[in-house]
Amino acid sequence: MSRAVLAIARLTLREALRSRIVLLFGILLAAVAGGLPALLKGDGTPAGLVRMTLGYTLGTAFGLLVLATLWTGCALISGDIATRTLELTRVKPVAAWRLWLGKWLGLLLLDLLLLAGLYAVTGLAVYHRMRQAPEATAVLRTARQQVKPDLPALAGQIEQVFAREGGPALPAREQRDLRRRLRRELPFQPAALQRGQQWDWRFSLDAPPDPRRPLWLRFQFDTDAYTRAIVQAECRLTGSPGGGHVDFVLDDFSTRRFERPLDAAAFAGDTRFTLSVRHTGEASSGPLMLQPRQGLDLLVPRIPLALNLLRAAAVQASLLALIAALGLALGALFSLPVAAFCATGLLLATMISVFVAGDPDALEELREARRAPFRNLAATVAAETTQALTGLAAPALAPTPLRQLASAEQIPPRDLCRSLVFNALLLPAGCCLLAAAALRRRELAP
Amino acid sequence: MNTPPPVIEIRGLRKTFRDFWQRPTVAAVRGIDLSVGPGEVVGLLGPNGSGKSTTIKLLLGLLHPTAGTIRVLDADPRDTATKARIGYLPEVTCLHKFLTPAETLHYYAGLFGLDGPTTRARTRELLRMVGLEAAAGRPVGEFSKGMARRVGLAQALINNPDLLVLDEPTSGLDPIACREVKDWVRQLAAAGKTIFMTSHLLADVEDICDRIAILCEGQVRAEGRVQELLQRPDAVNLTLEGLTEAQIEEIRGELARRTGRAVPCGRPRIDLETFFLKVIAAADGRAGAPAPTADFLAASPRTGDGAAP
Numbered sequence: 001m002s003r004a005v006l007a008i009a010r011l012t013l014r015e016a017l018r019s020r021i022v023l024l025f026g027i028l029l030a031a032v033a034g035g036l037p038a039l040l041k042g043d044g045t046p047a048g049l050v051r052m053t054l055g056y057t058l059g060t061a062f063g064l065l066v067l068a069t070l071w072t073g074c075a076l077i078s079g080d081i082a083t084r085t086l087e088l089t090r091v092k093p094v095a096a097w098r099l100w101l102g103k104w105l106g107l108l109l110l111d112l113l114l115l116a117g118l119y120a121v122t123g124l125a126v127y128h129r130m131r132q133a134p135e136a137t138a139v140l141r142t143a144r145q146q147v148k149p150d151l152p153a154l155a156g157q158i159e160q161v162f163a164r165e166g167g168p169a170l171p172a173r174e175q176r177d178l179r180r181r182l183r184r185e186l187p188f189q190p191a192a193l194q195r196g197q198q199w200d201w202r203f204s205l206d207a208p209p210d211p212r213r214p215l216w217l218r219f220q221f222d223t224d225a226y227t228r229a230i231v232q233a234e235c236r237l238t239g240s241p242g243g244g245h246v247d248f249v250l251d252d253f254s255t256r257r258f259e260r261p262l263d264a265a266a267f268a269g270d271t272r273f274t275l276s277v278r279h280t281g282e283a284s285s286g287p288l289m290l291q292p293r294q295g296l297d298l299l300v301p302r303i304p305l306a307l308n309l310l311r312a313a314a315v316q317a318s319l320l321a322l323i324a325a326l327g328l329a330l331g332a333l334f335s336l337p338v339a340a341f342c343a344t345g346l347l348l349a350t351m352i353s354v355f356v357a358g359d360p361d362a363l364e365e366l367r368e369a370r371r372a373p374f375r376n377l378a379a380t381v382a383a384e385t386t387q388a389l390t391g392l393a394a395p396a397l398a399p400t401p402l403r404q405l406a407s408a409e410q411i412p413p414r415d416l417c418r419s420l421v422f423n424a425l426l427l428p429a430g431c432c433l434l435a436a437a438a439l440r441r442r443e444l445a446p
Numbered sequence: 447m448n449t450p451p452p453v454i455e456i457r458g459l460r461k462t463f464r465d466f467w468q469r470p471t472v473a474a475v476r477g478i479d480l481s482v483g484p485g486e487v488v489g490l491l492g493p494n495g496s497g498k499s500t501t502i503k504l505l506l507g508l509l510h511p512t513a514g515t516i517r518v519l520d521a522d523p524r525d526t527a528t529k530a531r532i533g534y535l536p537e538v539t540c541l542h543k544f545l546t547p548a549e550t551l552h553y554y555a556g557l558f559g560l561d562g563p564t565t566r567a568r569t570r571e572l573l574r575m576v577g578l579e580a581a582a583g584r585p586v587g588e589f590s591k592g593m594a595r596r597v598g599l600a601q602a603l604i605n606n607p608d609l610l611v612l613d614e615p616t617s618g619l620d621p622i623a624c625r626e627v628k629d630w631v632r633q634l635a636a637a638g639k640t641i642f643m644t645s646h647l648l649a650d651v652e653d654i655c656d657r658i659a660i661l662c663e664g665q666v667r668a669e670g671r672v673q674e675l676l677q678r679p680d681a682v683n684l685t686l687e688g689l690t691e692a693q694i695e696e697i698r699g700e701l702a703r704r705t706g707r708a709v710p711c712g713r714p715r716i717d718l719e720t721f722f723l724k725v726i727a728a729a730d731g732r733a734g735a736p737a738p739t740a741d742f743l744a745a746s747p748r749t750g751d752g753a754a755p
Contacts, residue, residue: 007556011542018544084540088601091506091534092557093526444508 004094005102012076012106022110025068029114032061033121037129046133050140053126055406061118062316062402069111069320070347073327074339076103077435082336087444096439100432104321104328111320119313123306139261142213143308143410144299149201149275149292158182186293190222193233193288198278203298205271213301214261217275219250220295221288231281233288237262239270250277259299273298302410311411312401318423322396325428332435332442353389354397395422451520453609453640454482454505459514461500461664474500476664477514482642482657487635489651490644492661498644499537501661502613505642506534519609530558533607537614537644539598543587547578547597550586551604558605572600575630591618599627603634610634612643616650621722628654649719652676685714 016022036057042049077100080086089099130137158179162168167178193199209215215237223231231251238245244266267273275298279288290296326346330339356362365379399415461475475497482488490498503509505516507524521528541550548569555565573579576596581589586597595618602610615631616624631654635641645651651658652672659669668675689697694711701709 003559003561004557007553010556011545011553014549015542015544084536084538085542087508087536087540088534088554089557090508091529091532092554093530093559094557095526443510444503 002098004092005098005105008089008094008099008102009105009109012103013109016072016106016110025064026114026117029061029064029118030121032064033057033118034125036060037122037125046129046136047140050126050129050137051406053129054122055402057122057125058118058312058316058405059402061122065111065114065118065316065320066323066347067344069107069323070327070343071340072110073104073107073324074331074343075336076107076328077331077439078334078336078339079331081442081444084444090439090444095436097432097436099439100328100332100435104324104428104432107324107328108317108321111324112317115313115317115320119309123309126305139216140408141305142301142408143303143305143404144216144408145205145302145410145412147203147205147298147300149203149296149298151292154183154186154293157186161186188291188294190289190291193277193279193290195279195281195283195285195287198276201275201277201292201296203273203275205273205298205300208269208271209264209267209300211265211268213264215264215267215301216259216261216299218257218259218295218297218299219290220257221250221290223286223288231279231285231288234278234280236276238274238276239267240272240274242267242270244268244270257295299409305408308405308411311413311416312405314416315399315401315411315419318419319396321424322422322427325431329431329435329438332438349385350389350393353386354393356386357390396427450484452481452517453484453486453519454480454488454642455515455517456480456501456505457515459501459504459516460512461497461504461509462512474664475504475511478661478664478666480659480666480669482640484640485635485638487631487641487643487654487656489655489658490642490661491646491648491651491658492644493646496661497664498646498661499613500664502611502642502644506532506611530605531608533602533605533610535595535598535602535610535612535615537617539591539594541586541594541597541601544585546583546585547573547600548582550597551600554601554604560605568604568606572603575603576600577626592620592623595619596623599630608640610639610641610643612641614645615643616645616647621719622726624650625719625723649717 037053040049040052040056042052077086080089126140130140161182162175162179165178167175170178191199217235217237233250234247235250236245236247246262246266248260248262250260275296277288279285327339327343330343333339334342395418399411399419401411403409404411456478459475459478459480460473462470463472463474465471478497478501480488490501492498500509504511505518505523507522507529516523519528519531523529542553545553551569551572552565555568560568573582576599578593578596578600581593586594589597595615599615602612610631612631616627619627628650631641631643635654635656641654643651643655655672657669657671658675659666661667698709698711701711
């Protein structure tokens with residue numbers, strides 16, 4: 001890397017470390033990381049308390065970091081333009097993209113320092129709590145790989161249903177709408193298991209589970225509210241090629257989502273599993289409803305919590321890299337107030353869009369609005385904006401490290417890599433090109 | 447024999463500022479033609495708002511010309527290779543307030559890609575030259591305007607440039623510092639640097655520059671060598687030392703007789719700057735102290751000579 005880039009990065013970091021605002025922000029983060037775990041009461045269980053410590057502390061502190069990074073990013077270049085310090089830098093032999101890169105690296109280094117401190121303090125708090133109740137929190141010590149049942153590819157299923165519903169005969173716009181609806185609905189389509197009926201689900205692992213740690217099955221069934229208490233299902237998990245099996249009965253459907261530990265010693269060396277579920281409830285009980293793509297997982301203990309914390313930190317660092325890049329690009333385009341306003345507006349709009357996109361009722365209303373676009377102009381604009389922002393933000397926000405940390409799920413290496421490539425490399429590179437073009441065109445100190 | 451290309455060549459330069467809606471607001475530069483040769487010290491003079499700073503910013507690529515061409519060191523001023531050979535002192539010294547002078551120079555040396563040993567050596571020499579060795583550990587934000595100006599001048603020299611562009615170099619400096627800056631500029635010029643500067647302090651320009659151009663309302667109104675522009679071919683000035691009042695009267699009578707009119711004769715005054723410097727030098731014993739610019743020039747091979755990347 002060139003000396004100029006390093007000099008700019010060092011200057012940015014030095015400026016931050018000597019700033020009182022950054023010092024105050026560091027104290028605020030330390031207060032959140034050290035103080036929130038002490039204030040949290042949890043859900044009454046030691047494991048619940050640890051989950052809340054992970055989720056709330058890291059979530060709150062990360063939210064603060066996102067805002068601080070965004071606004072600092074906006075201020076770095078636009079502030080230098082306002083104070084005219086950029087004038088002296090731009091007459092030096094430094095290309096605009098190198099200037100941007102140096103600023104971005106400096107801000108990223110600062111974020112990494114703060115993030116490392118945050119995770120260190122939170123990790124200590126979590127391990128301290130786990131040491132107080134080792135048995136009750138054992139499930140959280142190891143992050144579990146989430147394995148979905150082997151199901152036909154969603155794309156193929158969409159095409160099947162599309163053909164069945166007469167999609168090819170529809171006009172182009174309606175075809176597009178139908179496909180979009182299927183893409184949204186099919187992953188959540190429930191399968192109904194009637195009384196006396198049995199369904200088998202198959203799972204494939206890339207490596208056999210550790211026989212010393214229990215396997216977990218996670219279900220999200222639903223059934224008729226009146227018959228919930230009398231529904232019963234007999235289940236068997238069979239491993240192959242070993243052939244070992246574990247039987248168990250599901251008879252408590254009082255909660256929508258639950259996990260069941262299974263002794264992994266029966267499955268030494270097995271990598272393929274079959275789960276058989278037979279509805280054996282009373283005659284008057286209703287069917288069991290299951291969304292196989294969303295509500296059924298085999299959870300296999302894989303990596304220690306500390307490593308999962310590191311992966312979560314890496315995912316969040318890559319998001320901060322993207323936020324910093326966005327702020328810097330806006331700072332190169334506009335003055336500080338305008339850049340900060342745009343950045344905050346964009347962040348809020350994206351958060352609202354992602355929230356709306358996850359709410360089926362809101363989506364339905366937006367769909368209605370789109371059917372009469374000119375009558376409901378505002379709603380149509382909102383619908384289109386929501387869809388565009390959700391689509392744009394999807395690759396960046398796909399990994400959910402805090403949810404996975406709190407539910408003791410391993411953050412898959414593929415998600416981590418995708419996050420690093422998209423959020424810390426490709427999208428910042430785009431921001432860099434945009435900012436460099438803006439800086440080349442922009443006149444300084446007229 | 448081939449003549450070397452001019453260091454600065456400006457042809458038909460125009461700059462019109464526009465508002466948000468791209469409507470023209472101010473025509474700051476209205477067709478300037480100017481050429482600066484290697485090793486020349488050229489001053490751009492003019493009242494406030496005459497377009498001096500705009501011309502300098504166009505020259506450095508900080509502003510884009512509306513029309514006309516600018517060549518600096520026989521290349522486009524926005525080329526990074528060209529920028530590597532230019533040192534610039536802006537009108538207002540905008541430095542990073544949280545950095546010390548040494549850190550400031552290290553930062554700008556980094557932008558030129560200078561290696562560690564070269565950076566340290568030049569920083570040491572320049573801090574000595576501008577007299578800030580004692581204040582090298584204090585943040586620039588605590589400095590007076592004059593001290594900040596010295597840091598600004600040091601950063602302009604960190605790459606040992608071929609072309610030095612100085613925008614109001616003596617602005618905000620006390621008379622001693624002014625004199626030092628003028629001495630440095632002369633020594634840099636003697637070392638072969640080309641210097642292009644603006645000022646509205648006419649005495650400074652007269653002291654330093656080989657050539658001047660007077661800018662008014664965005665146009666060059668007069669241009670030429672200082673000596674030629676200021677010389678009165680129709681008058682003679684004699685300075686004689688050690689005459690008594692009687693001798694003076696005798697000379698005055700003789701001159702009146704020969705020219706047919708009364709000729710004013712009297713005791714000349716030294717200018718206030720010279721008197722001030724004498725008093726201060728006598729007070730702190732600085733008279734005859736060597737200026738360290740020569741040390742810096744001797745210690746700093748040119749960036750383009752292979753001593754630095």
